[in-house]
Amino acid sequence: MQPFTILTAVAAPFDMANIDTDKIIPARFLRKLRTAEKGYDPWLFYNLRFDADGNERTDFILNQTPWRNTGVIVAGPNFGCGSSREGAAYAMLDWGIRCVIAPSFGDIHYANEIQNGMLPAILPEEHCATLRAQIAATPGASVSVDLESQTITGPDGATYQFFIESIYKERLLLGLDDVGLVLQELPAIEAFEQRHFAKMPWLA
């Protein structure tokens, strides 16, 4: 996994609250295999990006020239609620989005971003709203995200402190894979299983 340290990228405002993972990637694309050559980016926000005939909708933000290289999304509350589909994280990552800034996240999607080396940065809604207004007013403006110091710098140079649990911060900074982290504890796991299944043999 690619470590996450500092990211400076074009930021796109998504004002709406409750952007669910069905919106981020409609279910019909989840059956697609994801390979090194063919990522999930073609289906990101598909129903918002394309009309019924498959033509780009010009009013959708990621179709507008300044935002075609978006690397950061600044969203409203409860981003990524709904379905557990990790395809939502794949689609953003494959498009080039490595950080979502929002006041709150859907629980499973939050974990999915972390597992893919993406940073879900929690920032109070008033700061999110300020950032969204600024980047909307200056199309293509960049924001900088520094994970080590947990700061976001807006286009006007103002900085904001964002929240992330220290455990996730460490994983992202080092690009650590959870399976490895779990298997380090194998002796403890095996001892646990012995006790646990001795008590509840019907579960083994």
Place this chain on the structure above:
Amino acid sequence: MPQTLFEKIWQQHVIVDKGAEALIYIDRNLLHDGAFHAFGALAKEGRKVRKPRQHLATADHYVPTSGREKGLANVVDADAREMIRLFDLNGADNGIRSFGMDHPQQGIVHVIGPETGFTQPGITLTCGDSHTSTHGAMGAYAFGVGATNLKQVLATQCLWQKKPKTFRITVDGKLGSGVSGKDVALAIIAKIGTAGGTGHVLEYAGSAIRALGMEGRLSVCNMSIEAGARAGMIAPDDTTYQYLAGREYAPKSKLWDEALALWRVLPTDDDAVFDREVSLDGSAIEPTLTWGTTPEEALPVSATIPDPASYTDPNKRAHAVSALQYMGLTPGMKLTDIEIDRVFIGTCTNGRLDDLRAAAAVLKGRKVTVQGWVSPGSTQVKRDAEAEGLHRIFEEAGMEWRASGCSGCAAMNGDSVPDGMRAASTSNRNFEGRQGKNVRTHLMSPAMAAAAAITGRITDVRTLT
């Protein structure tokens, strides 16, 4: 120290506690045909399934619900055919018990877990699906995970997790006639919001919850994720034990007695403290349905469409404006004046035998005026319903009786509602495009969906006597 149901289960499953997070043991994991991403990653890393017996798999999301007897050749979509093929292959390669498309125990993953007794009180259970919260109705700590975490469970049977907070929702009073677990769930989400449960495990308590049968409880817990919660739980009691006794994977004879002794001490201690509490008056809950595009945009059937201008929260106001536009509705309109085009009864929320009975009781001796279909939650439910003759009631009323699967819930198998139509659906998500392109979904109970099928518009089932 007094503990909640959740805290007891959590404590019994912590292997390593690092304060900020704990390594917890996952007793059981359910798999479905969307799990191929996790199996793919596992194979790519050269890892093996550590405890194949702790897993159970079923094909549900991609299987067709009509023409099933014709087998795989009948699946016209090449991608879906590949999903079903991969499902069989992954199960066989990894030594996992699998209920493939033609298996007599096939069904929706959250229906077959409880139905086979794989889901039990006191266990930790995961599945690569957000509605895993369903299983908490049996007193388990059950939660959905994404593909990478699912791969971890397959490889290690453990997950690092931050301990969630606890949130008790008490519903006291007697539910009125025509009011089901689904109405309770929608009323709760309307009250606490789709982010109301974020970071929390919900425990549903109170006399109205206790009075629900196992199937109604499963409907309530199913929708916990729609309130943003990690999981939803209900303390096990005699209703739970009666439901579980004798099921295939439930402990038997002496082991049953041992298990029962452990389960009986699981319920929340009297003076245990929750991080948050909310209570609702069960007797005031009406049949409830959604008018918007998130499950919290729900109202009693007697209500009118709200005016977004009346909302103080700017995010909610903006959402309501776009929801009304998508749904093609105007403020002030009565919910019962909304005409519908399609009816879908089924899913992991409302595809169990009691749900089908409730819908059939409304449809009996009547004719529908709009097209609709019923997809039982499992092949076992289908057999049980047919043994009672429910399929004949549906068919005589003019509804299609289909095979079991997720069907029109997420429409991954092609069972979508036609472009732009309005559906009365017993599923759990009314997101834009969830049931098909531009499809407008109103979530409601099976009885309410059946009533809508008869009149062709949203109807208070209590008026159809």
